Amino acid sequence: MEEMPREPDQEAKMAFAGPFVSFLIGGILFGLNFVIDMMVTGYSTTILYRIVYILASINIVLGAFNLIPAFPMDGGRILRAFFARHMNYIQATRNAANVGKFFAFLLALLGILSNPWNPWLLLIAVFIYMGASGEERSTAVTRTLENIMVKDVMSSDVISVSPEMNLEELVQFMFEHKHMGYPVIQHNVLKGIVTFTDVHKVAQVDRISTLVSDVMTRDVVTISPADNASEAFKVLNNNNVGRLVVMEDGEIIGILSRTDLMHTMTLLSE
Incomplete structure (x- = not known):
């Protein structure tokens, strides 16, 4: 899709769909491991059990991370949909972007203060900050120009x-x-x-x-x-x-x- 829908409820549902699928996959894999372990003796000590466990854990963590209200991630888009119910779309985007930038700052600070320091958190922080800034500018331009021929x-x-x-x-x-x-x-x-x-x-x-x-x-x-x-x-x-x-x-x-x-x-x- 070229852009998210303008209706807050539609945007919230679409933004939640990604993390929901991650949670669903993680839950199914955990359940699969549990059922097989009940049926097969010693299954929990096999490499296959470990691989499925890791995949399930990754999906759960991914779903939870994407729900962080850091625009433009899915959680940030849900937050914008909430703001859009109470204000115009540009202002809602600006507020969600500011929250996203705040989380980017916290992630960068956490990455620097970690011992040893974590370059991945810094990279994610830069991605979130740049994404929030770019989405904010793009939305402002698009909404301002849509009534101009x-x-x-x-x-x-x-x-x-x-x-x-x-x-x-x-x-x-x-x-x-x-x-x-x-x-x-x-x-x-x-x-x-x-x-x-x-x-x-x-x-x-x-x-x-x-x-x-x-x-x-x-x-x-x-x-x-x-x-x-x-x-x-x-x-x-x-x-x-x-x-x-x-x-x-x-x-x-x-x-x-x-x-x-x-x-x-x-x-x-x-």
Whole structure:
């Protein structure tokens, strides 16, 4: 799934499902060991008994650990669902993230003060802190932009380049127009998109003999002007690109960059 459901009850049920399965597996394995031990003499001294016991214990510990209210783990998502019943989704996420960061701090402190010090607790603490921070930012951006249309924030002044331009000319073109990426158009047909990252991969001495068509990305990620800006933000992140070509009826009508969305976020947050 791309995201958790917005209904608090649904999110709580989905978040609890993972730990529940862990508890279920652990309970079944413990029960299996118990039943076989009752039926088979000496079973508790075998390697198989030990392996099943360890697997059962790991699942129980895993289920319990995931229920710690440290966002973005399952327990933290259950906590956010609780908060979301009493406040808006962004505030609920922020509060759950703060609790998660607090637990991350405690885990890091425990890892440092342990004798000997425990690097795994520090690693888990970093994961929780970064996950909570990232989820908080992502939720704030998504919810803020979901009522904004792509056509309202895109750049309508589309500047394109030819696939026959060499990279030396392209670099100069970038300096003049102050953009880091351009759609590549030939005979009014979109051929691809080229960015400064593409240029940077080519050695400077080879740029004069290398054409835009040699380095451009041909699989262009596009979006409709009728889509909302939060959907555009997801498309940018999922495809790991910095800009989207806005298409309508087979024609380019604009460019939407990550910078455009960040500027919009800044304006809406003031």
